[in-house]
Amino acid sequence: MKKKQLWFTLALAAALPLSAQQKPVYLDENRPIEERVEDALGRMTLAEKLHVIHAQSKFSSGGVPRLGIPELWTDDGPHGVRPEVLWDEWEQAGWTNDSCVAFPALTCLAATWNPDMSLLYGQSVGEEARFREKDVLLGPGVNIYRTPLNGRNFEYMGEDPYLSSRMVVPYVQGVQQNGVAVCVKHFALNNHEVNRHNTNVIVDDRALYEIYLPAFKAAVQEGKAWTIMGGYNLYQNQHCCQNERLLQDILKGEWGFDGAVVSDWGGVHNTEQAIAHGVDLEFGSWTDGLANGVSNAYDNYYLANPYLELIQAGKVGTRELDDKVRRVLRLIFRTAMNTRKPFGSMCSPEHYDAARRIGEEGIVLLKNEGGLLPIRLDEVKKVAVVGENAVKMMTVGGGSSSLKVQREVSPLDGIRARLKGKAEVTYVRGYVGDVGGEYNGVVTGQDLKDDRTPDELIAEAVQVAKEADLVIFVGGLNKSAGQDCEDSDRASLSLPYGQDRVIEALAEANPRLVVVNISGNAVAMPWVDRVPAIVQGWFLGSEAGNALASVLTGDVSPSGRLPFTFPVRLEDVPAHSLGEYTGERRRDTVDIRYNEGIFVGYRWADKQKKVKPLFAFGHGLTYTTFEYGKPTVDRKTLTVDGTVTVRVKVKNTGSREGQEVVQLYVSDLKSSLPRPVKELKAFRKVRLAPGEEQEVSFTLGRDALSFFDADRHEWVAEPGKFEAIVAASAADVKGKVAFELK
Ligand code: GLC
Numbered sequence: 001m002k003k004k005q006l007w008f009t010l011a012l013a014a015a016l017p018l019s020a021q022q023k024p025v026y027l028d029e030n031r032p033i034e035e036r037v038e039d040a041l042g043r044m045t046l047a048e049k050l051h052v053i054h055a056q057s058k059f060s061s062g063g064v065p066r067l068g069i070p071e072l073w074t075d076d077g078p079h080g081v082r083p084e085v086l087w088d089e090w091e092q093a094g095w096t097n098d099s100c101v102a103f104p105a106l107t108c109l110a111a112t113w114n115p116d117m118s119l120l121y122g123q124s125v126g127e128e129a130r131f132r133e134k135d136v137l138l139g140p141g142v143n144i145y146r147t148p149l150n151g152r153n154f155e156y157m158g159e160d161p162y163l164s165s166r167m168v169v170p171y172v173q174g175v176q177q178n179g180v181a182v183c184v185k186h187f188a189l190n191n192h193e194v195n196r197h198n199t200n201v202i203v204d205d206r207a208l209y210e211i212y213l214p215a216f217k218a219a220v221q222e223g224k225a226w227t228i229m230g231g232y233n234l235y236q237n238q239h240c241c242q243n244e245r246l247l248q249d250i251l252k253g254e255w256g257f258d259g260a261v262v263s264d265w266g267g268v269h270n271t272e273q274a275i276a277h278g279v280d281l282e283f284g285s286w287t288d289g290l291a292n293g294v295s296n297a298y299d300n301y302y303l304a305n306p307y308l309e310l311i312q313a314g315k316v317g318t319r320e321l322d323d324k325v326r327r328v329l330r331l332i333f334r335t336a337m338n339t340r341k342p343f344g345s346m347c348s349p350e351h352y353d354a355a356r357r358i359g360e361e362g363i364v365l366l367k368n369e370g371g372l373l374p375i376r377l378d379e380v381k382k383v384a385v386v387g388e389n390a391v392k393m394m395t396v397g398g399g400s401s402s403l404k405v406q407r408e409v410s411p412l413d414g415i416r417a418r419l420k421g422k423a424e425v426t427y428v429r430g431y432v433g434d435v436g437g438e439y440n441g442v443v444t445g446q447d448l449k450d451d452r453t454p455d456e457l458i459a460e461a462v463q464v465a466k467e468a469d470l471v472i473f474v475g476g477l478n479k480s481a482g483q484d485c486e487d488s489d490r491a492s493l494s495l496p497y498g499q500d501r502v503i504e505a506l507a508e509a510n511p512r513l514v515v516v517n518i519s520g521n522a523v524a525m526p527w528v529d530r531v532p533a534i535v536q537g538w539f540l541g542s543e544a545g546n547a548l549a550s551v552l553t554g555d556v557s558p559s560g561r562l563p564f565t566f567p568v569r570l571e572d573v574p575a576h577s578l579g580e581y582t583g584e585r586r587r588d589t590v591d592i593r594y595n596e597g598i599f600v601g602y603r604w605a606d607k608q609k610k611v612k613p614l615f616a617f618g619h620g621l622t623y624t625t626f627e628y629g630k631p632t633v634d635r636k637t638l639t640v641d642g643t644v645t646v647r648v649k650v651k652n653t654g655s656r657e658g659q660e661v662v663q664l665y666v667s668d669l670k671s672s673l674p675r676p677v678k679e680l681k682a683f684r685k686v687r688l689a690p691g692e693e694q695e696v697s698f699t700l701g702r703d704a705l706s707f708f709d710a711d712r713h714e715w716v717a718e719p720g721k722f723e724a725i726v727a728a729s730a731a732d733v734k735g736k737v738a739f740e741l742k
Contacts, residue, residue: 078139102541108362110157110563122174130344142215154520158563159601165218172223179341186231205710241267247278359547364560374554384468397479399486414545559659602730606677616731624654652688
């Protein structure tokens with residue numbers, strides 16, 4: 001090429017706009033993400049770096065407009081995508097295109113004991129979040145069920161770290177397949193709502209590592225969660241959103257988390273701690289951004305101007321800032337700038353189908369004396385449905401997981417639709433609980449007002465019950481303060497609103513009584529011996545009535561198992577008998593000692609020779625019966641790096657198809673530290689036709705045998721005798737087989 005032509009070509013190339021030239025690395029999705037992060041970081045000014053690590057509105061954080069790096073849009077919640085809110089408000093913005101599908105609450109998902117349902121759940125709710133153009137979905141929650149009073153247990157996955165770990169991973173994967181980040185919360189030890197902003201949890205390392213961390217660790221290391229949300233509470237006198245041990249040492253250090261730590265809304269309290277202790281995205285520091293009397297309070301967030309001032313005064317460097325920005329950029333490249341992500345979908349038939357199937361698989365049949373269920377459609381001609389929860393919408397309220405649904409099928413609607421043409425369904429209120437129906441501007445439109453006295457309501461219910469072939473009482477809790485609701489706990493284990501009295505009266509009036517408990521928590525059942533059939537109905541979301549009716553009529557055999565223990569009394573719960581629950585107030589914090597240590601839930605129940613739970617962890621009946629063979633092991637001894645495979649045959653000995661959840665617990669017969677009688681280490685849900693038999697096998701490695709030795713700060717599998725315990729619940733052991741770790 002002649003010299004002149006060469007110069008001309010070079011001049012032309014130099015003149016071409018950026019876009020036509022070789023793309024800058026950070027914009028090139030074919031380049032490794034770490035190269036893109038470094039390239040973008042190198043181009044950003046100090047002001048731009050600070051801008052991306054804190055909120056710019058209620059649910060969004062800034063991008064870098066100059067470089068074409070987009071903002072991050074987050075939204076609640078674990079059960080469905082929250083409606084759009086005003087820039088600085090919790091109030092909904094009144095859009096008309098943001099009604100969603102409400103999926104069942106996560107305790108119901110955990111109760112399916114079916115990781116396939118978790119994947120389906122994550123995919124479905126992730127598609128709705130993607131369609132709504134959200135980059136981060138603020139869920140799931142995996143805090144351990146330590147007390148049945150915790151207002152937010154319905155958003156979590158129960159009392160056992162292994163069950164929560166197995167059920168959270170597919171949910172994370174399902175959501176993130178859509179190019180939407182999960183935000184696993186609330187890290188960590190946020191196990192009740194009373195004094196949630198200043199409760200300082202004191203817990204030993206053994207319980208921290210064996211009980212409270214595993215589900216988060218699984219979400220990070222197996223699920224590859226892209227963000228984690230810090231909790232409001234304190235641990236070791238540092239708020240969890242700025243907690244060096246939790247965020248730096250454990251999450252980012254031991255676990256190698258490469259994502260971003262998002263604060264809970266208002267969880268950051270101090271600039272220096274936030275800089276040094278590992279929070280990467282500060283949200284909600286003032287509940288309405290602009291109200292603190294300055295032009296834009298977001299610039300006054302702890303990680304905004306106050307941070308800039310410390311840098312400019314030479315008091316801090318920018319090393320921590322660059323680490324935060326790297327993590328936020330990585331998050332943006334995985335989500336907002338990910339051009340290969342699918343487009344999602346919303347309110348699709350598939351999502352309603354998923355919501356119903358998850359509900360059907362999570363509903364737990366607690367008791368079924370005399371086979372009162374399933375409803376015999378050829379015999380039952382008059383059904384009385386009693387109770388406020390048969391009609392009350394449950395998708396509005398409860399705190400940040402509240403939703404604006406396209407529709408919600410109530411238990412009564414579901415039962416009426418399914419029995420149409422087969423039985424006459426009469427409804428009476430039975431009791432009056434919470435007549436409210438609004439949250440953040442979302443209204444249910446229901447008028448539940450009823451001024452009658454309890455006596456009048458009960459008299460009416462008894463009258464109707466006497467004339468019915470079958471009575472279905474639908475009660476339980478709801479999403480109002482003091483029930484299953486964020487930022488408050490329940491005052492007692494009892495059912496509210498005088499429901500026990502209604503149930504007793506109904507049992508007196510007609511022995512053919514089914515009680516359906518709609519709740520995310522265990523409740524006391526003083527009438528348990530007088531009621532032949534009891535169903536744990538959960539908060540089931542948009543398809544509530546259809547899922548419930550399917551199970552009550554036997555279209556679907558119930559296959560849910562309890563993800564937490566139902567105690568008879570509150571005193572049977574270690575958080576209340578050993579304490580502490582409400583703890584004692586020190587200056588500006590409330591110290592709560594987790595004195596029970598690792599003995600949470602069935603781990604405690606197993607130690608109590610006298611006290612038996614009302615219903616055990618893992619309990620759930622079906623409409624058929626199963627028989628177990630004798631469990632066997634493929635070897636009697638194993639080395640610490642070896643494995644042992646446990647096999648057991650299960651047979652459906654009834655006349656209907658059913659699903660059984662085969663649970664495998666491990667018992668360490670002799671250990672240098674106290675260990676629970678048994679601990680869940682594997683489970684499998686198997687569907688069996690009448691007469692069908694399947695062999696289920698579980699392979700156990702050292703993880704299943706180890707305990708956390710806090711002094712050595714490591715997991716230890718001690719040589720000695722172990723037992724593999726095959727069970728249908730923590731209280732229903734089917735067989736044991738011994739083996740030895742050499
Ligand atoms: C709330 C909750 C958290 C939620 C966030 C945004 O206070 O604790 O779970 O995601 O703030 O609504």
